[in-house]
Amino acid sequence: MIDYTSLEALAEAALQGGVSIGELVLQDQAGQMEKRPEDLMEQMDGRLAVMEHSARAGSAPDIRSTSGLTGGDAFRMGAYAAKGGALSGDFCARAMATALAVAECNASMGRIVASPTAGSCGILPGALLTMMDMRGASREKTCLGLMTAGGVGLVLALQATISGAEGGCQAECGSAAAMAAAALVEMAGGNPDMAVQAAAMAIKNSMGLVCDPVAGLVEVPCIKRNAGAVMCAVAAADMALAGIRSVIPADEVIAAMREVGESLPCALRETAQGGLAATPTAQALAATLFEGTGGEGR
Amino acid sequence: MNVFDIIGPVMIGPSSSHTAGAARIGYVARRILAQRPVRAEIGLSGSFARTCRGHGTDRALIAGILGMKPDDQRLPHSLDLAREQGLSYSFSTVKLPKRHPNTALVRLAGAGGEAVEVEGASVGGGNILITRLNGMESAFTGQHDTLIIPHRDTHGVIATVTQALALYGVNIGNFKLTRPVKGSVAIMTIEVDGGITKELVALLRSQPNVANVVYLHAIEGEAQKHD
Numbered sequence: 025m026i027d028y029t030s031l032e033a034l035a036e037a038a039l040q041g042g043v044s045i046g047e048l049v050l051q052d053q054a055g056q057m058e059k060r061p062e063d064l065m066e067q068m069d070g071r072l073a074v075m076e077h078s079a080r081a082g083s084a085p086d087i088r089s090t091s092g093l094t095g096g097d098a099f100r101m102g103a104y105a106a107k108g109g110a111l112s113g114d115f116c117a118r119a120m121a122t123a124l125a126v127a128e129c130n131a132s133m134g135r136i137v138a139s140p141t142a143g144s145c146g147i148l149p150g151a152l153l154t155m156m157d158m159r160g161a162s163r164e165k166t167c168l169g170l171m172t173a174g175g176v177g178l179v180l181a182l183q184a185t186i187s188g189a190e191g192g193c194q195a196e197c198g199s200a201a202a203m204a205a206a207a208l209v210e211m212a213g214g215n216p217d218m219a220v221q222a223a224a225m226a227i228k229n230s231m232g233l234v235c236d237p238v239a240g241l242v243e244v245p246c247i248k249r250n251a252g253a254v255m256c257a258v259a260a261a262d263m264a265l266a267g268i269r270s271v272i273p274a275d276e277v278i279a280a281m282r283e284v285g286e287s288l289p290c291a292l293r294e295t296a297q298g299g300l301a302a303t304p305t306a307q308a309l310a311a312t313l314f315e316g317t318g319g320e321g322r
Numbered sequence: 323m324n325v326f327d328i329i330g331p332v333m334i335g336p337s338s339s340h341t342a343g344a345a346r347i348g349y350v351a352r353r354i355l356a357q358r359p360v361r362a363e364i365g366l367s368g369s370f371a372r373t374c375r376g377h378g379t380d381r382a383l384i385a386g387i388l389g390m391k392p393d394d395q396r397l398p399h400s401l402d403l404a405r406e407q408g409l410s411y412s413f414s415t416v417k418l419p420k421r422h423p424n425t426a427l428v429r430l431a432g433a434g435g436e437a438v439e440v441e442g443a444s445v446g447g448g449n450i451l452i453t454r455l456n457g458m459e460s461a462f463t464g465q466h467d468t469l470i471i472p473h474r475d476t477h478g479v480i481a482t483v484t485q486a487l488a489l490y491g492v493n494i495g496n497f498k499l500t501r502p503v504k505g506s507v508a509i510m511t512i513e514v515d516g517g518i519t520k521e522l523v524a525l526l527r528s529q530p531n532v533a534n535v536v537y538l539h540a541i542e543g544e545a546q547k548h549d
């Protein structure tokens with residue numbers, strides 16, 4: 025049984041067992057949940073199918089959020105990516121379009137997989153669905169990638185936090201970037217140590233990111249941060265696959281992330297009182313959106 | 323917590339606490355009412371009231387009251403469905419001091435004449451805590467099988483109830499007793515590890531000084547923390 029208190033221990037156990045972190049997590053979770061590994065893979069495939077559906081739904085040109093504040097950016101990014109020649113390359117452009125699509129699907133009250141949260145739900149699909157679309161990753165391999173991501177996410181949830189109200193956006197989009205980075209590395213053939221290095225570097229590059237939703241809604245800047253975080257994940261994965269290591273060990277990075285989250289002022293932790301939410305434009309938008317909650321039916 | 327709590331839950335967006343959690347509070351209220359609801363009066367406090375429309379908190383609560391889980395595709399259309407199913411509703415902003423910022427007060431009236439008042443908080447990640455039942459303090463999450471037993475506050479009632487549970491091999495995970503005034507109506511809230519049968523509920527109901535027994539089966543489905 026794994027207690028998910030250390031990324032380094034996770035990599036060590038996988039290396040010793042001669043398996044990937046994804047395979048290790050699958051076997052461990054099957055044991056802990058008293059289920060067969062194939063049943064867990066089937067359940068994960070169901071989640072993958074929901075992600076695929078959200079990505080399609082969110083790519084529609086006419087999608088709008090419930091507040092009317094956002095929508096259509098995934099379509100714009102998708103068209104730009106399809107044209108070719110994006111500065112960040114075809115893979116990254118596609119990953120950003122997918123991340124935006126799932127996040128816009130969420131904002132329009134579509135069905136999504138919180139991974140790890142609803143606000144950060146576009147990052148894993150952005151990374152992993154693009155591995156399927158552009159690098160021919162099989163469903164099985166992608167489900168194992170989700171196991172890798174889940175294992176990393178468990179450590180982050182237990183040793184730091186995955187809640188924006190507690191740790192800021194670094195806890196949500198930063199965690200999702202770390203989870204995606206580790207999954208990308210294993211899906212691209214990297215070893216468990218590289219996966220953990222990638223997770224550490226993704227957290228380092230997200231550290232301190234505040235949670236400052238305009239009008240308190242999961243829209244601005246959350247949707248675009250999903251695109252930013254998937255880029256962060258790809259950068260971290262590529263650095264790790266190139267053999268670059270984090271100078272600060274992964275578990276110390278997580279501890280630092282927790283401390284940074286705890287020292288963030290309340291105004292920057294999902295309360296919509298600071299950061300972008302406190303700008304004049306955000307305040308004006310909030311004033312037009314808040315029309316009270318009175319309502320009658322029938 | 324397991325890997326599907328991280329890669330999950332599957333839910334209707336946009337917010338686990340303002341949408342998924344709200345749906346669950348409505349769902350639990352409906353389960354406690356245990357009949358078709360015809361009228362819902364919902365008070366929203368704090369952050370629930372502030373971002374209600376944008377997060378679909380109103381639609382999520384009504385969806386739950388109509389019996390939908392947080393991942394039900396019909397959730398965004400619940401206000402129309404309420405009209406079709408003969409449920410009238412009203413929303414208002416209420417001040418509930420010293421409560422969690424995401425708290426809803428749900429008053430339901432059923433087709434069979436029953437009425438309940440449930441106060442619940444959405445405490446993060448789609449998880450909820452029911453904090454009051456018919457005005458009396460309570461504390462349960464809906465994640466476990468729960469017995470809610472209003473009874474006359476007199477000696478031996480708790481012993482009788484727990485003895486009956488022991489007789490049926492039911493293990494208690496959590497027990498809370500609320501007693502606003504000595505000697506009046508008190509409520510036992512008992513979370514158990516399963517094993518509640520119709521026969522046991524009937525036996526509990528027949529005990530002296532037990533006013534009622536509400537049995538709430540653990541919320542199941544995709545949005546459950548342990549699905």
